[in-house]
Amino acid sequence: MQKLKLSPQTLPNQAGRPLVVLHGWGTDSFFTSPIASLFPKRPVLLLDLPGYGCNYELSQLSVNFEETAEAVLASIPEDCDLMAWSLSSLLAIKICSLPQATIHALITVCGTPRFPADPNWPGFPFNLVLKLQRFFTPQRANHMLKLFFATQCSRKDIAPEVQSFLSEGSTLQHKHAYVSLKAELENLVLIDERMDLNNLKIPCLHIFGAQDRLVTCALAEYLKTGSDRFCLTFEHSAHMPFLTEPERFVREINHFCSLQ
Numbered sequence: 001m002q003k004l005k006l007s008p009q010t011l012p013n014q015a016g017r018p019l020v021v022l023h024g025w026g027t028d029s030f031f032t033s034p035i036a037s038l039f040p041k042r043p044v045l046l047l048d049l050p051g052y053g054c055n056y057e058l059s060q061l062s063v064n065f066e067e068t069a070e071a072v073l074a075s076i077p078e079d080c081d082l083m084a085w086s087l088s089s090l091l092a093i094k095i096c097s098l099p100q101a102t103i104h105a106l107i108t109v110c111g112t113p114r115f116p117a118d119p120n121w122p123g124f125p126f127n128l129v130l131k132l133q134r135f136f137t138p139q140r141a142n143h144m145l146k147l148f149f150a151t152q153c154s155r156k157d158i159a160p161e162v163q164s165f166l167s168e169g170s171t172l173q174h175k176h177a178y179v180s181l182k183a184e185l186e187n188l189v190l191i192d193e194r195m196d197l198n199n200l201k202i203p204c205l206h207i208f209g210a211q212d213r214l215v216t217c218a219l220a221e222y223l224k225t226g227s228d229r230f231c232l233t234f235e236h237s238a239h240m241p242f243l244t245e246p247e248r249f250v251r252e253i254n255h256f257c258s259l260q
Contacts, residue, residue: 002061004075005054007046009033016042017104017257020076024086025184026145026176028053032085034165035242038250045076049088051180059177065187069094073101081257083107086215086239087115087184090191097196105203105260107253110215110239113193113223121194122218133185138178145176162243203228205256207249209237230256 007029019042021032029046030053036044050068051059061068073095076082082103084092089111096103117123136144158166197204206224208217210233220231232252234241242249 002058002071002074004047004050004058004071006075007048007053009036010046011036011040011044014041014043018043018045018077018080020045020047020080020082022047022049022072022082022084022088022092023052024088025188026148026181028176034246035083038242038246039253045080047072047075049091049180051177051183056175056177059180062177062180062183065091065094065191069098073098078102079104081105081107083109083253084111085109085242086111087188089113090115090187090193093193093197093200094191096200096202097193103202105205105257106200107205107207107256109207109242110209110212111206112215112219113197114191115188115215121222122216129189133189136182136185141178141181145181158244162240165243166240197223198225203256203260204230205253206231207241207252208233209239209241209244210235211238214239 009029019039021029021035021044023029023032023046029048032046036046048055050061050071058071061071069091072091079102082092082096082105084107086109089108090113092106092108092111093113095101096106112123114121115123116126116129118126204223206220206229208215208220208231210217217233220233223229224231234245234248237244
């Protein structure tokens with residue numbers, strides 16, 4: 001099985017159970033590096049997905065969702081906690097559901113097992129998802145990425161240092177492969193991981209931002225389905241609670257992990 005390279009920003013030398021962090025769409029491990037700094041007492045492994053960062057050359061792998069899940073699983077340590085931000089929550093759930101997986105616990109941050117809405121599920125209007133997929137062309141890709149980051153920076157109550165990080169990150173991060181960006185938008189439309197999530201036998205924590213315009217916090221009512229499933233809503237956060245409420249983020253993650 002093909003293995004992915006760990007990000008140069010990985011912090012693997014501390015003791016304790018590893019925390020593996022997957023980034024979201026249109027970002028790379030640069031954007032999850034603040035998470036590593038929040039947990040200095042445990043090994044934090046940041047992974048660039050195929051087509052991103054140090055795994056840019058593996059972009060063709062991203063067109064196959066299950067093969068990508070298997071490649072990530074082959075690249076991370078056993079018995080780790082797996083954290084996925086945003087769109088990578090689909091991939092993380094699939095990874096945890098693989099028969100050979102030995103993931104200890106799953107943490108999703110502003111993620112969902114199914115992004116489009118249906119009559120019994122809150123999410124993006126399906127026509128909006130299809131429109132986004134149709135308009136994402138090689139010529140429009142950079143413009144749409146800029147709009148994505150502008151949306152994250154638009155709230156007036158964001159601390160200046162957070163706004164600066166988001167603005168700089170949109171230009172400092174590595175180049176992304178168009179084929180991977182496009183494939184992930186197709187996953188957003190097509191992939192439904194609700195059944196896999198329901199069948200997981202590991203502890204799960206789902207974190208939402210009350211002000212998130214991309215992934216609604218109403219999902220918390222749908223995902224808390226058992227004694228080992230926990231959902232939290234960060235009232236003062238949108239799509240990046242690890243930046244906007246870092247103290248609570250650390251406290252809640254540490255508490256969740258201490259219970260397992």
